[in-house]
Amino acid sequence: MGDKLRIAVGILGNLASALLYASPILTFSTVIKKKSTQGFSYVPYSVALLNALIYTWYSLPIVSKGWENFSLITVNGLGFLLESSYVLVYLFFSSPKGKVKVAAVTLTFLALFVATALISAFLLHDHHKRKVFVGSTGLITSTALYGAPLIAVKQVITTKSVEFMPFSLSLFTLLASCFWGAYGLLSHDLFIMSPNLVGILFGILQLVVYWKYKGRGIEEDTNKWDIEKNKEKPKQVQQLVTEDETKSKN
Numbered sequence: 001m002g003d004k005l006r007i008a009v010g011i012l013g014n015l016a017s018a019l020l021y022a023s024p025i026l027t028f029s030t031v032i033k034k035k036s037t038q039g040f041s042y043v044p045y046s047v048a049l050l051n052a053l054i055y056t057w058y059s060l061p062i063v064s065k066g067w068e069n070f071s072l073i074t075v076n077g078l079g080f081l082l083e084s085s086y087v088l089v090y091l092f093f094s095s096p097k098g099k100v101k102v103a104a105v106t107l108t109f110l111a112l113f114v115a116t117a118l119i120s121a122f123l124l125h126d127h128h129k130r131k132v133f134v135g136s137t138g139l140i141t142s143t144a145l146y147g148a149p150l151i152a153v154k155q156v157i158t159t160k161s162v163e164f165m166p167f168s169l170s171l172f173t174l175l176a177s178c179f180w181g182a183y184g185l186l187s188h189d190l191f192i193m194s195p196n197l198v199g200i201l202f203g204i205l206q207l208v209v210y211w212k213y214k215g216r217g218i219e220e221d222t223n224k225w226d227i228e229k230n231k232e233k234p235k236q237v238q239q240l241v242t243e244d245e246t247k248s249k250n
Contacts, residue, residue: 006186010071013179017075020172021048021082027166028089037093040164041155042102044148045086050109051141052079057117058138058191063130071183072192112137135191142195146173146202153209162214170210174203 024045031037056076059069067073091102116137120130152165177199184193 006183007071009179009183009186013176013183014071014075016172016176016179018078020169020176021075021079023166023168023172024086025082028086031089031093035093037090037098040090041148041151042087042090042094042098043105043151044145045083045090046102046106046109047141047145047148048079049083049087049106050113051138051145052076052083053110053113054116054134054138054141056080057113057120058131058134063120063127063134065127068187069189069192131191135189139191139195143198146177146195146199149173149202149206153206156209156213160213162210165206165210167210167214170203170206173199174207177203 027040031040053076055072057063059072059076061067087102087106091099091106094102116134120134124130124133149165149169156162156165177196181193181196181200184190184196187193
């Protein structure tokens, strides 16, 4: 019963994570259409790419025992493909300075993954040590992954607009964190459960911030137009007064 429940939760986690990884597609379709990154941050996607690589490696038999974490392999493999695409799109449409930043950060993360894989494969000689080493690295990258959207949260609070923090991304972050946190609990795996507890907290925070500021942009636009209309009214009144005066003189 325990294994069946864990597998079922893993399937739900796959679905939620697939939606999480796919949620920026609309954002990047807009980037491609407008040929501009439009102020979106590349950091969450670079961190997500590293996290997908780390947990794919963590789930392979060389680190885990057998195929006990096969559910993680499938979803993180998909994550690697999608996040790589996002980073490439961002790199292509960035400014020259932006390209340098994106390339530098992404290459640094890839080097970190390669170092983690080589150390665990050739310097550590049993599953437990490999799991602790790679899992600790994954714990850090997952926490960074769930913390990266805080950049967008800060931007939302500063601009009072949710333009740069899509609702779907926040919602699927919370759902994926809940399912994988439960999966880690059922698997008695601290390196899967712990970062997702952080993800749950950050997911809730993002939704609260989104809910608070979701209507501000519309309100500001409405107020702006009201002001413009109010400015036009005195002009119209003045014009009528002027016309009346002219008629009186005639």
